[in-house]
Amino acid sequence: AQSVTQLDSHVSVSEGTPVLLRCNYSSSYSPSLFWYVQHPNKGLQLLLKYTSAATLVKGINGFEAEFKKSETSFHLTKPSAHMSDAAEYFCVVSVSGTYKYIFGTGTRLKVLA
Amino acid sequence: ETGVTQTPRHLVMGMTNKKSLKCEQHLGHNAMYWYKQSAKKPLELMFVYSLEERVENNSVPSRFSPECPNSSHLFLHLHTLQPEDSALYLCASSQDFVQGRFNQPQHFGDGTRLSIL
Numbered sequence: 001a002q003s004v005t006q007l008d009s010h011v012s013v014s015e016g017t018p019v020l021l022r023c024n025y026s027s028s029y030s031p032s033l034f035w036y037v038q039h040p041n042k043g044l045q046l047l048l049k050y051t052s053a054a055t056l057v058k059g060i061n062g063f064e065a066e067f068k069k070s071e072t073s074f075h076l077t078k079p080s081a082h083m084s085d086a087a088e089y090f091c092v093v094s095v096s097g098t099y100k101y102i103f104g105t106g107t108r109l110k111v112l113a
Numbered sequence: 114e115t116g117v118t119q120t121p122r123h124l125v126m127g128m129t130n131k132k133s134l135k136c137e138q139h140l141g142h143n144a145m146y147w148y149k150q151s152a153k154k155p156l157e158l159m160f161v162y163s164l165e166e167r168v169e170n171n172s173v174p175s176r177f178s179p180e181c182p183n184s185s186h187l188f189l190h191l192h193t194l195q196p197e198d199s200a201l202y203l204c205a206s207s208q209d210f211v212q213g214r215f216n217q218p219q220h221f222g223d224g225t226r227l228s229i230l
Binding site (some may be wrong): 033034036041042044045046049051064090096098099100101102103104105106 | 117119144154158161163168169193203206208210216217218219220221222223224226
């Protein structure tokens with residue numbers, strides 16, 4: 001069975017410093033993994049997706065994530081945080097052979113001026 | 114600008130009212146989803162339609178009734194709701210998966226914030 005764990009419920013960084021949001025997954029098959037961002041009073045926006053192509057995935061707004069099978073991780077990074085990055089981020093794994101998503105519990109990113 | 118539009122954005126209703134949430138997608142997708150997002154809980158999948166046919170009803174109470182008249186529109190009809198139904202209701206769409214095209218990313222609307230008095 002698939003599952004996903006976001007290791008931090010809250011992360012605070014200063015503007016201009018790197019961002020690291022951690023996600024571990026569990027899957028019996030080669031998983032499809034996604035990162036979504038949700039700004040206040042908004043829906044979820046797709047940042048990037050991994051579907052068994054390149055292990056380093058580049059997304060929108062300067063974010064990227066690296067799929068590491070040996071560590072069952074799919075951490076989200078950005079070299080330099082911007083104030084507009086403050087939001088909640090969800091790591092998602094799709095259930096193999098179905099349309100179903102399993103969502104992590106979210107990480108709230110705070111960016112300090 | 115999102116390709117998935119939800120109306121209304123906010124809805125306050127009493128427990129005896131009947132109302133409907135509307136979702137429209139302009140992405141040419143054939144699968145549509147309803148999710149419930151409550152505070153401090155993971156997103157809950159409620160219903161899934163593919164090619165206008167319901168393929169998932171995730172043990173949702175009958176006071177929620179979905180309708181998908183065509184591949185671009187999805188409704189959620191509400192009646193005699195309970196206070197615990199207060200939440201953000203999100204609609205999403207994706208390319209259809211009936212030919213095994215799974216793992217297509219889902220695109221979300223901005224949601225309807227529902228408050229039950």
